[in-house]
Amino acid sequence: MVTVLYFASLRESLGVSREQVSLPPGTPTVSELLDALRSRDGRWPEAFAPGKSWRVAVNQQMASLATPLRPGDEVAFFPPVTGG
């Protein structure tokens, strides 16, 4: 299992801020976790559709689709940042 967090517009459109998600078997990466999320109902493929801009962090460090995941990791998806 990994903890998945969602922030800002992504959190609002998905209606969830935090959840536990089972990791796909093998040596999963962010890309495979995302495939599992996209296979859910309509809101999920919509939120992560091609052309939608989002970022991912693993254990609070900026990450990419190729970043490997381990049980217990904290994975966060969020839109491009707009602070300052």
Added chain:
Amino acid sequence: MAIVRVQSGDFDVGRELEALTAGRHDVGAVASFVGLVRDANDGQPIRAMTLEHYPGMTESALEDICAQAHSRWKLIETLVIHRIGPLAPGDRIVLVGTASAHRGEAFAACEFIMDYLKTRAPFWKKEDTPDGGKWVDARESDDQAAQRWD
């Protein structure tokens, strides 16, 4: 060294900048940037704003940005204070302060920290407009501003 604070309350710019150099005599220059909430964005009036962040990652991202500034320039101190939660037009959002022996390093590092903060620190603004709540879109110009330091 870097001082990083994420807080809901306001800050006193004068007091914070004074504290940055208190008791030291090697600082010859302090540069600072204060970001404020505007009452309009892209021609639309803004009544209020809420700043969301990623607790934990925000602080480490800001510390990392300051550490990068310290490795690029000869700096004595850096300071970042960023507010979260509900804010109104005119409110202060962010303070960056940099202290160095000479002005060049302080000016450059202050701009660098803001450019990196804008594109790398996990904060998100939601504006309260007459049409309802609206998440602010990231700007291409902010990416370009950050890229000039690459």
